[in-house]
Amino acid sequence: MDQVIAFFVLNVKMLKKDKLKMIWSLTMPAFFLIINCDKVVEMTDMRFGWTYIIISSYIYGIGIHSLTEKEAGTLKTAFSISGKAYTFFFANLFTQIVYSFVCLFLFNLVSTILYGFSFFYMNLYSVLYLILFIPIAFFCYNITLIRNVHVNSLSVFVNIVFIMLFLSIGVNRTLDKFNPFIYFSNLLFLSQVKEIIQYIIISVILIGGGLYSIFHFNPLPTERR
């Protein structure tokens, strides 16, 4: 646990130094909220914003961040002391849960002011999403398995795909069927047994894939020595 805390404290300190990251995390859902203000009717319409905030935290804060640190060669000494592959992952996971919670809190505060929804229930629902999306966090660690692609190029690619998926929500009903944002945004409405079983199966697959990458994580950079 000490080793998880060591990475966690370091991550939090780095996040505190990077205020732009939080602004960027909030800008896109806030923008989405403003351009769709005429469509916002009830509290659950905020779910697309929550989904964006949480998934972006997991993709960038867990997948891309881990790959960046690995490729920079910064993990060799730390891993020689800690010796355990999972400590780094869980520290990143806890960091992103805390970070997402803060972002969600601010997003909900703005939404409450704009639309007068219940601040308490908004936070309750968004925290529920935070928990339901944890399998995605595991899956995001698979980014660290990618080789022969420069981390900056990968980051740009992920940015483009991520923003396109987010902005295309509701544009075309056929496309929506293939948009993972829609599926994950609607998790709050799972009610039928079939849907719940489907979520459990998807979660097991995502966590399984994540566990593979956690235990096969190599802290040595592939692009430099």
Place this chain on the structure above:
Amino acid sequence: MIKIRNFSKRELYNNFNLDIDDGITYLKGKNGSGKTTLLDCISGLDTSYSGTITGNENIVYLNQQLYFSGRLKAKDMVQFLLRLQKIKNYKEYYWSKMEEYKKIFDYEKIWEKEIRMLSGGELKLFFFTIISVIEKKNYIFDEPFASVDSAGKELIILILKKLVRQEKNIIITSHEEEFKSKFNDISIIDLG
């Protein structure tokens, strides 16, 4: 003693055998001779080789890239690395271990400084001191003297001597060979 048997990796090593004695060992070799590759394997970080390496448990490895963010303070790195070793009162621990070297290395002066404000040599020396206070049986230092000034090199040698007195095992690589003369019982392994 660290024993390397039938070690093969890429084109660099083919059924390579080596015994690394207790005490201090200088691993020398030209650029590209495979020093860092061997150290990565000895440290246990790289397991993609055939053969066996034994006696390399309880190890700490100082490589050349350590800091996560230049905007963190020097003390943050101490806190991080010592916490990995389950040391919570990092300031008291580090300061007490480094007190005897205070005249050569003013750690109090850089304690609150951001890492990006330290010179390359200061940074290198600082990381070396943090790793050296971590209690392990085996230490690997990859190029610790690079870009460090003469006073800093003197400090590194003093700390290395202390570790040897404490019966720690040290493997060191360096392109600067002058330090060898400061140790009576230094083993030298030439990788060509």
